[in-house]
Amino acid sequence: SLAGDSRYETITLVTHGGPLRVLFRDILRRGELSAVGDCAWAEVEAAHGAYTLTALEGITERIV
Numbered sequence: 725s726l727a728g729d730s731r732y733e734t735i736t737l738v739t740h741g742g743p744l745r746v747l748f749r750d751i752l753r754r755g756e757l758s759a760v761g762d763c764a765w766a767e768v769e770a771a772h773g774a775y776t777l778t779a780l781e782g783i784t785e786r787i788v
Contacts, residue, residue, distance in 0.1 A: 741757075741760035741764070744757070744760055744764070744766065744783065745757050745760070747766070747768070748766075748777075748783075748785070751775055752768070752775055752776075752777055754777065754785060755785065755786055756786050757783060757784065757785055757786060758784045758785065758786040759783070759784040760782070760783055760784075761782035761783070762782070763782060764780075764781060764782030764783045765780065765781050765782065765783075766779070766780040766783060767779040767780065
C-alpha cells in the first residue's frame with residue numbers, strides 16, 4: 725500500500741466522494757457521511773498499520 729511505502733512522507737490522493745465515504749466507513753470506522761462538499765478534503769495519518777483522521781474540511785459526518 726502507498727501508506728506503508730517508506731519512500732514517501734506525504735501522499736496526496738485526489739478522488740470523488742464515493743471513495744471518501746469508503747475511507748470513513750470501512751477504514752476509519754467513523755460511519756456514514758451525511759455530506760461531502762465540492763473540494764472537500766480529509767487529512768489522514770498512517771502509523772503502525774492504524775489510520776487516524778487529523779483534519780477535514782467540507783465533510784459532514786452523520787451523528788447517530
